[in-house]
Amino acid sequence: MKTLNDFDDKVIVGSDETLKGDTFGGLIVVGFRANNEERERLRNLGVRDSKTITDNVILRMAEDLKEYFSNNFFILSLMPEEYNAKVGVFGLTNILNELHRKVNIELKTSISIHVVDKYPGCRVGDIIEEKAESKYVEVAAASIIARDEAIKQFEELSRMASFRVPKGSTHVTEALNFLKRKNLKPAKFVKTHFRNVKNALGF
Template identity: 30%
Template sequence: MNSLTLILSPEQIATLGATYASYTQSPPPHATLRLKVDGLSITAYKSGKVLFQGKGIEDFIQKNHLEQSIDATSKKALEDSTLPEGFATWSVIGSDEVGNGAYFGPLTVAAAYVSKENIATLKAMGVRDSKDMTDDQIKALVPKIKEAVPYKLLTLWPEKYNEVRQVKNLNEMKALLHNQALRLLTEKLAPETPEAYLIDQFCKPDLYYRYLKGQDLVDKKKTYFITKGESHHIAVAAASMIARCAFLDGLDSLSAEYGYELPSGAGANVDKAAATILKHGGMELLGKVAKLHFANTEKAKKLL
């Protein structure tokens, strides 16, 4: 996706202008705002239309919580994957990530293999969409999932995340982690092989494979992408719960190590916590617990 036009409210445009004040440029005729952020050009017009051009559009939209402004046509482009009939009964390796929308804590990616013989077992255990469960429920259930099915978990801690983020956008990072988790779990299963791979879709498949150019891949012919993957196969639900538990444990671990309560998410309470850390430890300390490219960093500086 090299260009995208959204309709944003005056408040949303004003928020972008305030958040990225240091990235403003002179707007063209009929425009009210022009931003240049890491190779991405953003132009807001008086009509409310906002044109995004360049690299990292999906990354920027996700980071600034603008997904709800994407129109039906653009959403369909991201949700056009289909699965074969009876897919939910197949033996599948599913993968999902957690933490990409949270300012504090790691980015975690998990892959889980659920054979057709194990599907009923996981359903009986209560494995389902982790968004419908409390954190305590997830933490209680994940050890049982880990005993029941093979899995692979990868954790990218904030300090390393910020280093990699200098040269790769968020979706590229996620693609590399998903692919690595899928490959490592496939190797672990050998000689048994899954009937398919299902990735909880975060970008279009052609873009995913573009990010992975030169990398060893799992079988592309057996790989599927779909949004809300946890509702299409229990393997993705299991992977999502494993990744969620690892993210929560990572958040707790960082809080204990550095002595600050690190809330999840990216709201106002996160800005205040970041400002406190900035005040006492500066950007060096903040970079050990937070994803610095989020808008929360600039908001925390303003709070100081």
């Protein structure tokens, strides 16, 4: 398998997604491009796997990345209603493949290499690797911006619902029941194809 060391003098586009396992929220895919000099700057900024970083630090780091690398990233964000409409037609895997492909198209150069954090059914990218965000600083940068966008999406959904929308899929029963009691349209807030959603809302 090729590693980053094989491409130290190359341009790399790393892409990562978030929210695909969360009951609430839609789907976000972000791409981030860097050359060797920019990779060093990313490391100096402390860019690393977003899973190891708190939300408050994510917000600050994402702001820095967007300021210092304003032409190096591209965001594709689906709110729940758009996500639900698409997933019913195309399926999640096809949507993921298409979004990763699109962010690479926006960022690629004639010499760039596309690195994708592996997910089931992934069919895009020159390098597809598990836990790529811990091995490629470009994927780590993409994951930070993606998580920042996810935080903002959850804040927006919380405003729409008038309660704090929970992350993940474990402790969501109370929130799902709240949607039902308030007669809020589920497709605007949650992934309607999830089993826990169907069970809670009687789909």
